[in-house]
Amino acid sequence: MSSFSRADVDLGTRVRQQEVVTELGRQALREDDLDGLLDDAAAAVAATLDTEFCGVIESLPGGEEGVLRVGVGWPQELVGSTRVPLDPDSQAGRAFESGDPVVVEDRHAETQFSRPERFADRDVVSGISVAVGSADEPWGVLETHATERQEFTGQDADFLEGVAEVLAAAIENERRRRRLRAERTFDERIAETSPVGLAVLDGTGEIHFANERAEEILGRARSELTGTSFDAPELDLVDSDGDPLAPGQRTYECVLEAEEPVYDLERGVRRTDGERVWLSVNGAPLPGDDPGEVVVAFEDVTEHHRIETELETVFGRVTDAFYALDEEFRFTLVNERAEQLLQRSEEELLGERLWEVFPEAAERDEVRESFHDAMETQRPQSYELFFEPLDFRVEATVYPSESGVSVYFRDVTERERNERRLEESERRYRTLVENFPNGAVGLYDEDLEYRAVGGELLDARDVEPADRVGHSVHEVYPDDLLEEIEPYFHTALDGEENAFEVEYNDRYVHAYTLPVRDPDGEVTAGMLVVQDVTERWERERELKRYETIVEAVDDGVYVVDEDSNFTMVNETYAEMLGYSPEELIGESATKVVDEAVIEHINELQAASDEDGDDRPKIEAELRTADGGSVPVEATFASLPDDDPGWYRVGVVRDVTERKERDRALEKSERRYRTLAEHFPNGAVSVYDHDLRCTLVEGAVLGEKLPVADRLERRRMPDLFPDEAAADLEPLFRATVEDGETGNTTTAFGGHNWKVWATPLRDADGEIFAGLSFAQDITDQVEREQRLQDLVERLEESNERLEQFAYAASHDLQEPLRMVSSYL
Structure with a gap:
């Protein structure tokens, strides 16, 4: 792996590379075709950097490998199916994990990275890889390779990163569009919060039927619409760009030509008051005897269209701003968009030092450090801040080069505002979804006036949402109910959540009032969420007493009143203590247990009622009729307060054997x-x-x-x-x-x-x-080892003694033989 070349980069090459990045950015804003953008980006990179191969790798779940989603130069059968490892041992994996460009000038001499299978028989020599997406959540990798040795410059890496940023923005936009479509699907299911207009047209476009919502959206009475062509001149029907529809582009024509449903056509119509309304239109053939009839469903997306238009305008501006500085931070190039944002012409800026033209920038540490760090480390730096002299929020990326730095920046002021508005809208819908308990939901403002309502509970009570929207709670609810619930509406607007139950129209309702907050945490509205719990409430009330007693009938069971006098005991309880039930009923519980234990039980019951613990447990000694005692484990619970004689029930178990x-x-x-x-x-x-x-x-x-x-x-x-x-x-x-x-x-x-x-x-x-x-057994092992060593030494000593004895015997035998020869 090599560092970037230090060779000078031709200014014309940089401009061409910037033009490619700019054109891809415009395409990303102009079109919703992500696959097409990925194909065009890969082709543009290969052509601009003069390489044979270029690919876009999408990370698979887990991030350990990806798939070659788009490829230029690769056989078509590899695209969409080839798995690419994203571990640090691969060039693509290193770029994916580090977030930095990774360059290989000569793969034959490279030892850091393994050779991918997709390079087999393709003699790939040089290549560069960059991550697509943020460092925290990368989406994938953009890479390009050449079959001849090629020195990639830092500017080449900056160019590839610029393309990767465009792709990352397009991918994020695609995700956002999917979220918006999901929200729209959800809204359509709750028709009350996302009304839909319906119209039936014949083969000539004449309206035969229109519902009430169609009247509201189009601003015309049903009698005016019926018999009128859907493309009548007074409706001034236009496409998403505001141009009149050409023949064949009308919704019913598209449906009849395709002979199947069409979706998400954007059309603009003119209301009688002159207001332009934007519609999202779906159409489908209407089954029946007349094959030419078409049903059209449309909803008002004027606000959505306005926000999208503003966002397109903003993104169209920010992708074009660019200027270049030399090593002394003097302006060497300024494009038209940069002239607009900097409020100075290129002629005024060329040759001037950045810090002298904008001394306020030199006083901001994040700005000065970004420029100097980019120059010193030769790595891109970014910052975002509000720049008071130019009165806008700037998002800038500083790219280093051998001759200075190149700066791409954008005005993100309006984008930030739009994102906040979108986040507020999404938060409202999210709050609705998360807290909707299969009942009804109402969104109200600070005047306690409903802005949106909906839910199955309204349908069950034959209540139309239109009868609620635009009306305050004072107009909707009777005075006696309003006196009870209005404080909860106000406290939700103060930021508090509430839960309560009320009786309304002979039904019991469990309700919540919740604050709805904007991105800054400020309360902007209140939400009422209700659930019909009538059947549950009646059933629980009827069975409360009996369920509590029957839970443990095999053990001793007793019931006492508020004065701790027995009002019921079962046979098991009486036999456990040596009494009959008749001997205990009416007697004080102090007959079988100490007063201190009763006081402790009362304290536990009070805490249980407060904390919601249904079955506190206690162990105690009960006195028997013969003066002895029995260790027991007891649980108890409060009974409904409608009968003072049935105050508390207890279940007692003899734990003598367990204790033993x-x-x-x-x-x-x-x-x-x-x-x-x-x-x-x-x-x-x-x-x-x-x-x-x-x-x-x-x-x-x-x-x-x-x-x-x-x-x-x-x-x-x-x-x-x-x-x-x-x-x-x-x-x-x-x-x-x-x-x-x-x-x-x-x-x-x-x-x-x-x-x-x-x-x-x-x-x-x-x-x-x-x-x-x-x-x-270390000591034992050591003793055994020492004994073994001693035995070995003794054996060695014995062997030496035997050798000595043999030698001595031989030496003594020789003189004896000589003496015997003289005898």
Whole structure:
């Protein structure tokens, strides 16, 4: 991978590259065909940089690979199907992850990146790749390659990044259009908040039928519309550009020619008051005896058209502003759009230093640093701020070159305002969707006047939305109901959310009032969301008392009044205490429980009523008839307040056996834990079927082994070195999988260990875990090693003694033979 060439870049080349970027930007604004734009961009890049291959790679979900969506020079069968790795080991992946241009001048000498399969048999030598989209959420990669060695300049990289920015903006616009279409689909389902005009035309365009909404949109009475041609001169029908429709462009003509539905035709009509209204029109053949009839559905998109027109105007301006500076920050080139925004002609600026013409810019750290950093690092820099001397918000990108910097900038003041308005509209719809509980919704202003209403509840009550829109709550609701609910409307406008239930027209309604906020968090309206809960409310009221009592009929059940006197006890409860039900009913609860316990129950009940906890629980000792006591666990709940004799119900369970088991279990657990904690010179652990350690105790924890917190919840293969894990894993698996008991030895952490493992079984004999004991046998191993060393030394000594004895025997035998020869 190489750095950018330091060769001077011809000014004419830069201008041509900028013209390509500008033309692609205009195409992106002029057309909605994203695929066409991607094709044209790839072709333009290949032609401008004189390369044989150019492709646009779209990232797939997960970001680990992409697909070659558009390709120039590549075989057609590869486009749309070839998967491209986006990992850092590839040129495209490095650009995708870093957000910086990546250049390879000679792929044969390049060692950083792997060679993609798509380059096989194509002798690709040089190439440059840039990310498409933001650094936080890149969409994909734009790359171009040549079969001959080519030195790409920094200006080439800037050009490719400029094209990538245009593509990223077009992709974002496409996403926004999809969101708008989704919102429009949602709005059509709720006809009350997105009214649709309907008209039926014959084969000549004459209107046979128009609904009431059509009257409102077109500004003409139904009697005027019926019998009138849909393209009558008084309607002044025009296309989306404001030009009169040519023959064959009328909606009914398009439908009849295609013989199938047409969608999203944009048309403008003139109302009787002279106002131009923009419509989104759908049309479809109308089934029936007359094959020439067409049904047309249209909605008023005047505001949407206005915003789109403004946005197109804004984007049309911002893509063209450009000026160039030399190394001394003197103007060397200024285009027409830059002259307009800078409010100075090119003649006035050429040769002048930026900081002298605009001294206020030099005082802004983000501006000066962007220019100097771009010059010093040779990497593009960006900034956005409001520039007071020129009275607009500027978004600028500074691109470095060997001879200075090139600056592309735009006036984003109006765009920012439009985006805020769009965000406010989207937020309103989002609030409606998120809080709509299958009932009805109303949006009202600060005068408590409804601006939009809708929902199935209105249909069920035969209420027309038009009877609500434009009317205040004072006109809609009776005075007694208004007195109860009006404060909630006001508090929502103050920024508070409310929830309440009211009875209205013999129905019970659960309602919310919510504040609707703009992007700055300011409350702009209120929203009422209601749900009919009549059936639920009546059912819950009827069953409340009985459901509470029947929840645990196998246990003791009692009911007391507000004075804690028994009003009902079942047989189980009475038998538990050695009484009959008749002996307890009417008696105070203090007969079987201490006064302090009753006071504690009352406190828990008060807290439960406040917090909404339906079933508080308590453990206590109840006195029996023979003077003994029974440990119990009790739950209780408040009863509906319409009967003072039925104040609280309690469910009681005798926990004597459980207490005894708990004590025995606790004693056993304490013994085992004591044993584990003091296991001599070792540790005890319990592990599950995944070989994950669930409990560790032992005397060596924190010394020869890590502390328990570092061992528990981790798998055995992850805790030990590979050699030790290889020794232990078969032993542990045989325990939990085959029920085998065994042992082994291993070494880790500078110590030698002997490890035993055995299965743990439940009452049914099923293995639910494994139990292991590890004991440090380092001293034993060392003693055995020393003994072995001693044995080896003794054997060596014995061998030397044998050799000495042999030599001594030989030396003694020779003189004896000489003496014997003289005898």
